[in-house]
Amino acid sequence: MSSGTLFALPFDAESLQVGGTAMPVLASVDYSNDQGDGRFSVSPGGTPGELRQTESRFDDPAVSPDGKRVAFAVADDEGGLWIYDLARGVPTRITSAAAFLPSWSPDGRSLVYSGRVDGEAQLFVVAADGTGEPTRISPSPNRRQLWPDFSPDGRQIGFSQLGRTADANMDLAVLTLSSGVVGPLLQTEFHERLATLSPNGRWLAYLSDESGESEVYVRSYPDMGAKQRVSIGGGNRPRWAPDGSFLYYTRAQRITGVSVHRDGDQMRFGEPELVVDLVVSPDFDVLPDGRFVVIPRVSATASGDLDRVTLVLNWDEEVERLLTSGSESCGSSAS
Numbered sequence: 001m002s003s004g005t006l007f008a009l010p011f012d013a014e015s016l017q018v019g020g021t022a023m024p025v026l027a028s029v030d031y032s033n034d035q036g037d038g039r040f041s042v043s044p045g046g047t048p049g050e051l052r053q054t055e056s057r058f059d060d061p062a063v064s065p066d067g068k069r070v071a072f073a074v075a076d077d078e079g080g081l082w083i084y085d086l087a088r089g090v091p092t093r094i095t096s097a098a099a100f101l102p103s104w105s106p107d108g109r110s111l112v113y114s115g116r117v118d119g120e121a122q123l124f125v126v127a128a129d130g131t132g133e134p135t136r137i138s139p140s141p142n143r144r145q146l147w148p149d150f151s152p153d154g155r156q157i158g159f160s161q162l163g164r165t166a167d168a169n170m171d172l173a174v175l176t177l178s179s180g181v182v183g184p185l186l187q188t189e190f191h192e193r194l195a196t197l198s199p200n201g202r203w204l205a206y207l208s209d210e211s212g213e214s215e216v217y218v219r220s221y222p223d224m225g226a227k228q229r230v231s232i233g234g235g236n237r238p239r240w241a242p243d244g245s246f247l248y249y250t251r252a253q254r255i256t257g258v259s260v261h262r263d264g265d266q267m268r269f270g271e272p273e274l275v276v277d278l279v280v281s282p283d284f285d286v287l288p289d290g291r292f293v294v295i296p297r298v299s300a301t302a303s304g305d306l307d308r309v310t311l312v313l314n315w316d317e318e319v320e321r322l323l324t325s326g327s328e329s330c331g332s333s334a335s
Contacts (some may be wrong), residue, residue, distance in 0.1 A: 005211070062285055063287055064104050065149075094130050109129075123137060137180075143162060145160070152200065199240055204224070237284065
């Protein structure tokens, strides 16, 4: 780093020697005047992207089944759900009232989400094209209902619910849409929440604090058989890869993943590995091509407020191109 510009040098991993001329590879990088460190991270794969700061705070990104749209909540005085068209770069507001925690139906035609009624979180469904008014589907108005998630066949909605009493636990429940009947999914003396079904509908990932801290567990579905603990040292917001090959979650504000291996009717998980080394909000989602939609947690720059967050992926190819192109664009090396 030098005055907000990130430089790169050729490096021989065998001899541990650097050589050549330092070349600028990224300008206007957030950095600290006091410590001199640059705030950047490198992630393999994907394509470059940019997120611009606004006065609103975005929460709860949810990728549509076809990967072409992202639903998100806006956490400001206006509130509401929005849908962002990735190809056109256009956001469209879907609800006018405060709403949060959206989840897409498998056909991409509707969204289920939590909204507030008399101060309590209740479940609603709204058409994704913005037609019609949201429909309240909460069967238990005296309980907070959060983190709704459609089943892969679209027939059920799993969610977390919490009673009003001070000693109430967060439990998992499931709503069958055809009958409107809610049944218990998992009730213990611990808090269970954030349940999400695997793409094939046979495995349920969720959070539980039974170990003393929040961890990610998986059970077979719908029999809710023997559980497997997936995370180590804490976990939050589990998300399945669209093809079911990975289970991701956040830990220490970064995205961790475990590989998923099917062995007949059993499922085995690999060792947790860091997959996105960027400080992010716990809420994220995964595109069909394996890229992530994240909400970075960033600080102000040394010169003032943050203007944008730039995510540069396919980093190896870009750096190699710059280093081999010579020093035409830079007359001096980094200090």
